[in-house]
Amino acid sequence: MFSSKESFQKNFLKRLEMTYGKTFRESTSRDQYNTLGIMVREYISSNWIQTNERNRAENNKQVYYLSIEFLLGKLMGQNLLNLGIRDVVQEGLEELGIHLEKIEESESDAGLGNGGLGRLAACFLDSLASLNLPGHGCGIRYKHGLFDQKIADGYQVEYPEQWLRHGNVWEVRKPDQCVDISFWGEVESREADGRLEFSHTAAETIVAVPYDMPMIGYQTNTVNTLRLWSAEPAHHPPLNRDLLSYKRETEAVSEFLYPDDTHDEGKILRLKQQYFLVSASLQSIIRSYRNKNGTMHRFHDRVALHINDTHPVLAIPELMRILLDEEKMEWDEAWEITVKTISYTNHTTLSEALEKWPVYLFKPLLPRIYMIVEEINERYCQALWERYPGDWNRIEQMAILAHGVVKMAHLAIAGSHSVNGVAKIHSEILKNREMKLFYGFEPEKFNNKTNGIAHRRWLLKANPELSDTITEAIGGDWVREPEALIQMKRFIYDAGMKEKTAQIKQLRKEMLAQKIYSQTAIKVDPESIFDVQVKRLHAYKRQLLNVLHIMYLYNRIREDSNFSVYPRTFIFGAKASPGYYYAKKVIKLINSLADKVNSDPKVSKMVKVIFMENYRVSLAESIFPAADISEQISTASKEASGTGNMKFMMNGALTLGTLDGANVEILEAVGPANIFTFGLTADQVLNYYENGGYRSTEYYHHDARIRQAADQLVNSFFHETEGEFEAIYDSLLAHNDQYFVLKDFSSYAEAQERVEQTFINRSEWQEKSLINIAHSGSFSSDRTIKEYSDEIWKIKPMIR
Known part of the structure; x- marks a missing residue:
């Protein structure tokens, strides 16, 4: 039924009418989605049965x-891709006046x-x-x-x-x-x-x-x-x-x-x-x-x-x-x-x-x-x-x-x-x-x-433009043997490849900017640095460190007329467990800061803050290809591995991270010049836990940036109910900052300055991006499995 465009169309129309008792013109996107799904399931049924029978027989x-x-x-898009029938289906549907993407949106x-x-x-x-x-x-x-x-x-x-x-x-x-x-x-x-x-x-x-x-x-x-x-x-x-x-x-x-x-x-x-x-x-x-x-x-x-x-x-x-x-x-x-x-x-x-x-x-x-x-x-x-x-x-x-x-x-x-x-x-x-x-x-x-991560979903499916460019450059073997991506190192200094991958990144940023506008009515600059932290909201993942740095930038821009930053769009996506009071307060803080930053005429020219609602797999597929910076800033020793770091890397984003989890192996793979690291090491963190010696109040009293941002959590800076962010303030000072947010703040701010300085040199940035893509194949789940x-x-x- 998928042997040709014509065969597909004929079977699709017949199956739709038989299943729903209505003409194609009367059908909804969900009718069309279900019809296509039934056809795919029938198409693979013999292989499914044979796989089970083969296991039993052998x-x-x-x-x-x-x-x-x-x-x-x-699953629809991934299944069509894996079966090698996506193009036939897409062309057949387009002739019927249907966009495959529209059908895929019907899937939960x-x-x-x-x-x-x-x-x-x-x-x-x-x-x-x-x-x-x-x-x-x-x-x-x-x-x-x-x-x-x-x-x-x-x-x-x-x-x-x-x-x-x-x-x-x-x-x-x-x-x-x-x-x-x-x-x-x-x-x-x-x-x-x-x-x-x-x-x-x-x-x-x-x-x-x-x-x-x-x-x-x-x-x-x-x-x-x-x-x-x-x-x-x-x-x-x-x-x-x-x-x-x-x-x-x-x-x-x-x-x-x-x-x-x-x-x-x-x-x-x-x-x-x-x-x-x-x-x-x-x-x-x-x-x-x-x-x-x-x-x-x-x-x-x-x-x-x-x-x-x-x-x-x-x-x-x-x-x-x-x-x-x-x-x-x-x-x-x-x-x-x-x-x-x-x-x-x-x-x-x-x-x-x-x-x-x-x-x-x-x-x-x-x-x-x-x-x-x-x-x-x-x-x-x-x-x-x-x-x-x-x-x-x-x-x-x-x-x-x-x-x-x-x-x-x-x-x-x-x-x-x-x-x-x-x-x-x-x-x-x-x-x-x-x-x-x-x-x-x-x-x-x-x-x-x-x-490892499924590179077929997170690169081949999520970023088809980059996938096609890679295949044109090194052939298609990388889809089956992802470590073949290392051949992309040949093109690190190739002006044409750098320009092509830069254009793809820009296209993906524009697509994400449109999605952001449709969800939030906020316009972001696709030319700005897309600085992304998307993951579960947990204290050890330190979304708060990111927030305090944005607060520092806000304060500096407001107070110092000579200070400017390269335009930056900070993008967050996260869910907090329903019973996790502290994490939910951090989400409120991110959104309150977004309101403050985005409505300020002076600051919003340089900085925007976006919280993308209901972070999930399908949204992630839009975000990873558009990111310039991958925020992997957990307290060292706390993140077992991370896999978001691999998805960003595979799509050409550069990691800004602590020496934690798989960040360490990304550093080993790409070299220190192609990743932005900062902060305490795992040994240093564990030493503090075992032997004490850390007092967060010292950092509060000796760093004016920290003191100002921390005080703004509990003074009238945010127009919220009094005491709204007191729990966050107390976590930093009264409870001695369990995850070393204040300790790592200065190092993090310096790393962010390095990000900006590097991004300004677009040619150098693209070289680093290509190095990350080339080394990402070893982080495929095929290798892990x-x-x-x-x-x-x-x-x-x-x-x-």
Whole structure:
């Protein structure tokens, strides 16, 4: 149906009329989108079936990537691109008077994630399929993904995200493969054949129904699967339960991504979600495995389970439960299979993000799982005692169960054969500081896998003009072998290439300027420096440092008639977690500053501040190609890796950043002349945390720039309610500036001056931009996935 423009048009019109019972002229953009989606899904269906059949027939080892988040974004454009049919579709639709872009706008962003964690999972699925590797995703089909953000009077207001409001053309419901998930109840034991057996009785059961989505590789026949689970009431509801409340509680399990866990009710729901994901996924995976293999004794030879951060760590005791209670294995064999099957990625050094669950909630909700965790802990502590006899302090620190909580990161390390960080510096911090005791006990488990991004989405799709220019210069091999982008180094001093890439950047800036105007009614200068910080709003990511510097520029321009700056447009995009009071105050501050700056006749000639509402994948695809400066200014040691830094780099933006996460590896790749670094190093930050010695008030008293900007947070500078930004002011001074914003301010301001001086020399700037593009191929998720496949999962490409 996509063999030619004419064939496509004929099939498209026929399918639209058959599906909707209306003529083409009467159809809406959504009708047209759904029709095209159905056609694409049919087109790939045979490859999807053949991929699954090939895996079964060849008994390939397969990896299942368990993640609480999959931030997919829109799929239509990417699928058309990967299938190589975008041009045919675009030309066919244009002859019918339809713009493909208009149809694509009808698609909702599949916002089943909060940020980097979920987007990484989506990029990995793209690479697995494109590399013909047998790898699938397992997640939750949230009815509402991350909230839709509106800005009202400068404040973030959250609305339920409605990505399923018009259905999801890409999914296939598989009710015949549903599984039961058990909560609450009791555990009974009995002796049988000389061994103690356990059964979970009087449990409350809910049903997990799978919805499968095809993950299409780039110009390959491989179509892997993302299986998302939806929670539904059991056919026979529990006795002595109010049916309405049971139904409501059941559906809540897959209703919202990250329900508020401030109170016990929210904690129970989040724990339910985590067990729901792993139990449904494991039951399904084992059922499929047993259909081919029968016995579970060599399960790890055919299945790799990867847990993306601590949320799916319950896969460890759940696999043990199945092996012990259903397969009747002895503990030692079950534990050996579990450890060999499971691998774990750590995504953070933030202690608050290393999950701990209170026993008083965990034990009644998951009684059999708790028993198994207890036994794992006993045996793990015994092994520690044998290695470190008498070292009670060490054992207490490493225990999985201690002080009334289950420590999920400890369970993840104990129950997996591989523990990896996501950037070189992050992995070293894990080994030498955060998980030093565990590294000392089992050093062979620890390794690094620096994150990567799907270059086909973030360059080929997001920036087709630059992609075409690269292909004209070095050929098209880079799409399959992204490290071939290094050949662009040949053109660093080529005047024609510099001019061409500069024109593309200017085009993208003009397109973004139009989008900004349509959203905000603010006109920005496309000739100005587009200085961009888009990411989740968190104190350690230090949007506040950026804001204080803009406040300093405002003050200087207002007070010094001889001072000027090269025109600069500061662009922010960020969502704050609904319960994160401080982060929401920073969003209000950004918007209040934007009002102040943009309405000032003198300042706004040189500086504009833009906050782009509802930051998401599809908006990011417009922002990354337009950026000149990539703000990656987290407190050193706090950002595990970052992937936005890679997306900006790949599109020719220069990084302004601390020596944190993958910024360090970007610096190694491009050299110090092609990145703007500043601030404390990770070692210096960690030394302050360990030994003290930092007093933020000293910087406040000795730097007039800091003092003026900080005071403006609490004096009448902003025409807001009194005390509006007091929490931010107190974080800097009363609470001693936990993330060293004031310490790094001067260094940051100097780096910003270097940015301006460099940008003025456009030829030099384009050389640096091309160097960044040339070195960006090593930050493709294809490279990352090859490392995971070869070194951790031990999976091989399927025959195409």
